[in-house]
Structure formats: C-alpha cells, structure tokens
Amino acid sequence: MKRLEIFGIAIVIIGLAGTIVGSFAWESFLESQRECITIHMRTFENGNPTPNVIHLKKNVPACLRLTSDDTTHGFNIPDFNITADPIHPGKWTYLRFTPKESGTFSFVCNIVCSAGHSRVRGQIIVDD
Numbered sequence: 001m002k003r004l005e006i007f008g009i010a011i012v013i014i015g016l017a018g019t020i021v022g023s024f025a026w027e028s029f030l031e032s033q034r035e036c037i038t039i040h041m042r043t044f045e046n047g048n049p050t051p052n053v054i055h056l057k058k059n060v061p062a063c064l065r066l067t068s069d070d071t072t073h074g075f076n077i078p079d080f081n082i083t084a085d086p087i088h089p090g091k092w093t094y095l096r097f098t099p100k101e102s103g104t105f106s107f108v109c110n111i112v113c114s115a116g117h118s119r120v121r122g123q124i125i126v127d128d
Contacts, residue, residue: 036065036094041073041087041109044116049107052122058102064095074111077124086111099126 040050046069056062066075068089075084075095084095109120 036063038065038067039075039122041066041068041070041075041113041120043070043114044119045114046070048120049109049122054107054122054124056099056124056126058099058126058128061096061098066093066095067091071113072111073109073113073120075107076110077105077107079105083110099124102126102128 037051037054039054042048042050054064064075064084066073066084066087068087068091070089072089073087075087075093076082077097080097080099082095082097085093087093103126105124105126107122107124109117113120
C-alpha cells in the first residue's frame with residue numbers, strides 16, 4: 001500500500017507542476033501571437049523610446065505593447081486623448097485604439113521618469 005500512496009502523490013505533484021508550467025507557456029505563446037507594435041520606453045538619458053516613430057493606418061485597430069527598460073513611465077497621445085496604464089520595468093502594458101484621423105501626432109511620457117522627462121517622446125504617423 002505504501003508504494004501505491006507514493007505513486008499517487010508523485011502523480012499529483014507532476015500534474016500540478018505540469019499545470020503551472022503549462023499555464024506560463026500558454027500565456028507566453030498568446031503574448032507572442034498578438035499583433036502589437038512593441039515599444040520599449042526609456043528615459044531621455046538612456047536613449048528615449050524605441051521605436052520612436054510608429055506608422056499606423058487610419059480606421060484600422062492598433063495595438064501597442066509597451067514595456068520599460070529602466071524605470072516607470074507613462075504613455076500619452078494627447079491628440080487622441082489616450083493614456084495608457086503605468087508602464088513598469090519588465091512588465092507589459094497594452095494599449096488598443098483605432099486612429100480616426102490621418103497625420104503626425106506626438107506621444108509623450110506622462111509620469112516623471114528622469115531629469116530629461118520632458119524629452120521622452122516620439123511620433124505616431126497615421127496614413128490613409
């Protein structure tokens with residue numbers, strides 16, 4: 001009976017470990033399948049956001065996948081009245097929207113991130 005109990009416990013442990021590992025693998029797979037433009041936010045002193053020019057299409061849903069390489073940042077597109085949740089180092093923040101007008105628009109960091117905070121910016125170019 002003791003062998004059967006040990007075998008049962010081993011099966012339960014392997015099942016739990018597999019479930020945990022599988023859920024992380026599945027989440028990672030889903031993240032890689034999203035059609036998002038990845039933007040790495042950085043302070044002005046560390047090179048600014050990359051890329052700092054983004055091209056989108058008018059009336060086509062857009063997805064921005066934001067992360068920070070150094071400190072907590074914000075992300076704001078004033079002309080679209082869009083603000084993302086805070087962007088923390090090593091974490092992902094997603095922003096989905098549909099640009100309704102064409103042109104060139106600025107995005108800026110709206111959380112003080114460094115001495116050069118006011119220079120942390122980039123452009124979104126919306127084409128017809």
